[in-house]
């Protein structure tokens with residue numbers, strides 16, 4: 001039996017994932033986690049999208065060790081270092097030049113919410129307006145500025161202060177497939193008495209990771225950009241979870257023919273699970289005064305080292321992108337098959353690239369039951385969505401075909417078990433009701 005006593009005794013009640021996965025993890029390699037008892041788990045969670053290149057990626061690990069051995073600077077505030085210089089060169093070479101992009105980079109404090117705070121702050125400064133439009137089920141972090149743009153009730157309730165200067169509007173598909181939610185937005189913008197304060201910016205995820213794997217279409221994203229341009233609002237794409245290759249290409253909106261004004265990146269940016277966040281800003285919007293936004297840990301040089309090598313190793317040609325797309329097709333087919341195998345369960349599947357969801361009926365508890373079954377059988381997998389109704393498949397992009405297969409088989413068996421369990425409970429209930 002796993003002993004979690006010290007965590008229960010010493011750690012705040014705020015702890016979260018330990019409750020879904022109640023073991024002590026000791027080791028991790030690629031897509032496999034090992035607990036203290038030596039039990040193995042295929043990781044279909046990947047640190048919520050932080051470990052796109054797997055745990056302890058051997059190539060990146062070697063670069064970290066080399067850097068430490070050579071006494072490279074580890075902490076540098078935002079001073080110039082060799083590691084940062086190499087990172088800037090790689091971003092230019094691997095990301096900007098092939099796309100003919102010009103952005104300036106703002107390094108913020110190390111977590112995603114820090115990048116979102118900076119992006120929102122800058123947008124408000126540039127436009128001289130306070131309001132920001134965010135979308136239903138959007139997730140942008142939990143520090144108060146970013147939290148104001150996060151829809152999740154649990155997090156909003158914890159704020160303790162008013163979360164203002166944000167207007168939530170319906171995301172793509174929120175009113176069903178036949179309603180164009182942006183028509184509503186446009187009507188609000190055109191009507192001076194709609195009650196909508198003219199927004200400085202719109203912040204959006206192309207796929208809502210925490211919100212339930214809701215996917216915005218290319219057409220919707222293009223229309224959103226058109227609205228932003230026409231009504232003088234900045235378009236901020238929060239690519240923290242679904243960027244860095246998760247959807248196949250490096251940026252989730254590659255191929256959508258849009259050009260966001262501001263882009264936020266974090267989670268898998270360092271490639272090694274090291275904290276690192278970045279805001280990409282169109283040069284003409286870079287109206288920061290020197291030092292006007294700071295942070296002690298803007299210069300995590302170990303993260304610069306691994307981020308640089310991740311870009312050089314995986315993004316110098318299209319091979320990695322194609323591998324990810326091939327794996328995504330395997331996952332998509334598998335999920336479709338599960339959906340059809342249990343027609344009575346009311347399941348559906350959705351996603352893009354290697355962020356895919358198995359959607360169960362809301363309030364059925366089925367997704368959480370499947371996740372628990374998976375954990376017992378050796379797969380770490382989380383749920384998302386407003387009612388935790390979506391089983392969220394987020395394997396490392398580097399997962400081997402064999403591990404992918406192994407994980408998917410366990411998920412399929414877990415769906416079967418959880419569904420059978422639920423039905424047998426129902427039958428017991430019905431039988432009991434007759435007495």
Ligand SMILES: *Cc1c(COP(=O)(O)O)cnc(C)c1O
Pocket residue numbers: 048110111112113114116139140141142205209210238239240241242266267
């Ligand atoms: C995780 C996440 C954030 C917040 O990142 P933290 O590192 O948890 O602060 C912001 N936006 C999106 C889309 C995310 O998935």
